[in-house]
Amino acid sequence: MMMMMMSPASAVKMMMAAGLLALPRLLLGLLLLITTTTMMTAFMMLDGGQVVVVSAHQIARKVPPLACFGDAPVARMQIDLVRSDFSSLAATSSGSTLFALNNGEKAAFQFTISSENGKIEKIAEWNLTNIVADPEGIAYLGVNKAGHEFAITDENPSKVHMVMLQHGGGEITSSSVMTTAIDPPAMANLGFEGVANVPGEGLFVVQEQKPAALWFVAASRGVVTTPQKLVDTANTLGIDALSDITAAGGDAAEPAEVFVLSKAPKQITRLDISDRNNVKIIEQYAGAICGMKQPEAIAFTAASEDGKKVRMLVGGEPTELLIFEADVDCDKKLNSTEGAVFSCPDLAATVGCDMTIEEGGCPQRRCDKALSNSEKVCTDDSPDTQCSLEECKQKCTNHAAFKCSTYAYDEAEKECYVFESCVGETDEPDYTLYVMRKGCDMTIEEGGCPQRRCDKALSNSEKVCTDDSPDTQCSLEECKQKCTNHAAFKCSTYAYDEAEKECYVFESCVGETDEPDYTLYVMTNRECKKDMSEGGCPQRMCSLEMNDSKLVCDGDAARVNGDAATPCTLDECKQKCDNDKTCTHFMHDADDNDCYLMSGCKGEGFSDDFTVYQCM
Incomplete structure (x- = not known):
């Protein structure tokens, strides 16, 4: 089965390839009419010679300028059913259900999100262990009686597989390899990430790094093809650490466009692919993407029955999901994002x-x-x-x-x-800046910081629980949950008044002051405080830009001595930190046996590879 959307000429070519021109002329004419007239809002799918026409009702046929999505999502939630390692997202052609990947557990999930109350309902789960070694990207191809068919990328070796996710979940019963591995091979954990199906064109695949690149696959059923590298996006377009790619809803976009999600910088980039030899940036969007731990997944679906609203879904590890909405007929211009919606603020200024x-x-x-x-x-x-x-x-x-x-x-x-x-902290070469008292860095588990609160006037904040009535009050746990789910901004800190049961949430804590009624809490410690005996801080990494660092062990890329890999165990990494008087923290990648020694751990952020340990 293969999903396509095409011109009359393309339809004829496809029918010839499928042997359909041998059909009676009347039936052939009906098929061609379906694909070339006002039914262009439908998909034609082939499965063993059987043609299935699926209505495109609710498909996000058009993505408006990215500025139309505003600077904040309409909802922020955790997709707990994915469990961890949320790595890609795809929508069906109807937009009614979503499919997500967990690359760590090698699993795929089908689920729905209620438009009324945001309730997430799991439909099915599949085990990909025997099919794909490291599943990173997923793109919808079509549906038949057996199930939904997808293109799924394998990061290493970098290949694309066609996989049937049969109705009801379970073990995969049907799959095939669509491409050869790329040559030269991708480095460990830096291969194929996302994949997008652009009907009438083929598959577009992004490689994460070294080089970050956009690839093209001329997909054909039953034929293993060789991916074609289109552009080194880091050197040519300035976007690196690519994590996902999509077209519009159900991957049925205008053939000339794809949307790439990246981590360096954190943003969505709209690309013009009408000329594969000259891929161009149309526009970019940062906004709330900047506050995500590790953006990994992107998809578009319709947000209304009449198709007048489109929804942009952006997922991140471990289970984060941001939902944005925009009017399809929004009158803003392409490339009209500004300020923090155009690009993320400088990290040092933010921290x-x-x-x-x-x-x-x-x-x-x-x-x-x-x-x-x-x-x-x-x-x-x-x-x-x-x-x-x-x-x-x-x-x-x-x-x-x-x-x-x-x-x-x-x-x-x-x-x-x-x-x-x-x-407005800025660079000033003549001065050194000092704080009188360190800001609160205590979580709810650590008891928070009593009699402290961020300055409401200086911080982007909202009072989410009040003492107006019992219905508007909340418990401390509910206050924390409101911080977790706050849609208007990414909440980093919250303050709770136990007596009045009132709660403030803050995007960042500016002007922290004494406040006798409140206790202040951070969602995550800014700096890891756990040593090796306490297990350290998993999936965390100190900023390499904001701290002095040394890569002392390299399990794969030979960056230390230039000739061979120099792996080390966790114990060996710790010993190197103990022997270095400047080392305050060390970071270890258990899979690749990489080790960094750090002098300070400012700008700590999410990493799916490293664990941070304080050096005692």
């Missing part, structure tokens, strides 16, 4: 300095004087107006005009600024 004087502060950083309530308390006008670093800190402690939380010191000029809160 912010959280280093005290004892920790050495944050060199070459200062809060924005125009945006922050501040005062210059030491100047280089004369020796009498200058001060030392310790005196600068003391001036912050004793400042009467406002409660000083942060100070910046210029060692050369002996100048000092004090800040009520640090807004």
Whole structure:
């Protein structure tokens, strides 16, 4: 069975290939009419010579400019039924059900999401263990009496398989290899990721890295074809670490477009593929994608019965799903995203300095004087107006005009600024920035930070539980759950008033202050606090850009000595950290036996490969 949407000429070619021109002319004429007239909103699928026409009702035929989806999802949820390693997403041609992959467990899932209450209902589950070694991408091809047929990528070796997910789930009974492996082979964990079916064209596949690339597969039933590399996206288009690709709903888009999801940078890129020799960027979208741990999956479906609304679904590891909606006839222009919706903010500016004087502060950083309530308390006008670093800190402690939380010191000029809160932290080569007190980094399991709350005026926040009535109050656990599911922004921190049962959720915590009624909690520790005896912090990685790091063991790519792999065990990785006076944390990849030694662990984020350990 193969799903296609095509011009009259393409339809004739397909019928010739399938032997259908031997059919009586009347029947042939009916088939051609189905594919070339007003029934272009239908799909023709072939299965052993039997033609099945499936209505395209509810298919997202058109994806409007990405700016139409706004800067925030309409819903944010966890797809717990996938369990972990959510790696790709596909919609059926009707858009009524979704299919997801868990590459870690080598499993596929069919489920629905209620448009009324967001309830997720599992329909079926399949075991892919005997079919695909590392399933990463899935694209819908069609349906017949036996089940739904998909193209599924194998990351290593990088191939595409045609797999029948039979109705009801279970073990796979029908599959075939569609492509040869790419040459040269992809490096470990850097091969094929997502795949998109563009009817009338073929399959488009993305390779994750080294090189990040877009490939084309001229799919044909029963024939193993060789993938064609179209473009190195990192060097040519500036998008790296590709994770998924899709067309529109049911992968039935305009043939000239595909949408690529990437992690470096985190964004969705709309590509013009009308000329395969000259793939071009049409537009890009970042927005809420920036706050995802690891974006891995993208799909489009219709969001309304009349087809006037389209839904964009973006999934991420381990089980995250963001749902965006837009009007199909939205009048915004292509390539009209701006600011943080166009590209993610600088990571260092997002994380912010959280280093005290004892920790050495944050060199070459200062809060924005125009945006922050501040005062210059030491100047280089004369020796009498200058001060030392310790005196600068003391001036912050004793400042009467406002409660000083942060100070910046210029060692050369002996100048000092004090800040009520640090807004718009930027690069400043002459200054080092210091915080008086580290921000809250305690989860609900650790008891949070009593009598603390983020500044409501400075932080993007919302009060989600109030003491107006018992119906609007909530428990601490419910407060945390509201933070988890908050759609308007990615909630990182929440504050709870036990007496009044009130709850605030915050995108980031700016201007953290004393607040006697509230306790402040973070969803995830900013920095791993667990050593090897405690199991470390799985699926976490310190930022390599924001910290001094050393790759001391390389189990695959020979990046350490250039000649051969240099793997090491977890115990050996720890020993290397113990022997290095600058090492505060180490990161180990148990599969590849890679090891990084870190001096600090700022900008900690999600990783499906590494576990972070504090070096004690």
